[in-house]
Amino acid sequence: MATALKDRHVVVTGGTGALGTAVVARLLEEGAICHVPNSHAAAPKHFPYSEDERVKLKNNVYLADSEAVGAFYGEVPELWASIHLAGGFTMAPVEKTESASFAEMMDTNARTAFLCCRAAVRSMLVSETAGRIVNVSARPGLDPRRGGGMVAYAASKAAVAAMTVALAEELKGKGILVNAIAPSTLDTAANREAMPDADFGKWVSLEAAAEAIVYLASPANVAISGTLVPLYGRA
Template sequence: MVTGAAGNLGRAVVATLAGRDICLVCVDRSSEELEAFARTLPPKARVLTFAGADLSDPIVAQAMVEAAVDRFGRVDAMVNTIGGFATGPVTTHALAQWDMMMTLNARVALVTSVAVLPVMQAASYGRIVHIAAVPGLKAGAHQAAYAASKAAVIRLTESIAAEHRNDGITANCILPGTIDTPQNRAAMPDAKTTAWVSSSSIAQLIAFLISPAAAVVTGGAIPATGLA
């Protein structure tokens, strides 16, 4: 199950897994973008799309899991790529941004985890991967809301890992550097992009983390910040 599947990283994760004969549940708030993307996948890929889903809503998240179980019988892994970025100083205007970042990054991570964990517990197997960010470890100026929301993702991941370490369920999060996306290129036209990370390289890391071979990796906040 890949949430945010119409986004930059979500698409890369889906594309990587589609080449590995894995049943895919692709979920996003968007409908048109998600359906258009799903049509680009290899015809042999086994894909369920769950479009128009606002995963800050627990009822929607529950419906997503039920649809996945109806179609494929279980959910082995959930990769939650939903998230976003905003900056601003700590002033009287910061509250709206705080609430927005907390919903987009932290609440969605909690809501999706709560929805998927019972199915994984019943199967005594599961892999959860969330996407945090380096400022979740230490914030810089104008990063209060973003950094706090990504710190919440890290702490949530650690807690899930600790609660389920005897259930065959792992939970990890990734701390990407700047991902090479069209949006980042447009926002930072003069940036040195050689220091950026490709979404496909992060997708390969995720593919390992959700594999049976990664059973010993849990509770991690794994940097994917590149070499430069």
């Protein structure tokens, strides 16, 4: 897949996060031009690609706002792929989960994915591009029994999974391929800090997750669509 994405324009939401940084790095290796929306006024200091000429960072983009998302995608020329990593996590017993917390998970995980999928499809249809869309669900989104103690999160990721499959079916006649990965625990510094007694060797590395995402977003993927890829490592 060497330089399979050379000079192709790819959106990466959540691109300044831990997984996003790994995905952007892999895309740059493949020659892509990465468009990264950022909800803050500036990229976090740990993001290493702020000054890279092939990374187009756009600050103050709120992905749960329809107009903001539309405006952002409207500035991306000849969109080839849209990768949606932006999201959030919360856990609490259901009796302690407030309605606002449930709404926040649906906004942060499901609404952002929907709005970005919609904007990407609109762009691809206008340019007649048979492009790629990659979402991120989660293991509890595929196996709700894993969602005990995190009902709001599991529901939002299940919505992403359902959206992915339905959208793939809707777009199969247009040549646009839509897939999602569904990781278990990713091996990030934040997760290690939050779960210091866990067996990190069972977690999914950021590099492995990035490799799967970039393949699904690449022209090398010619037939996979409507698939929810379980990335469970050894968990």
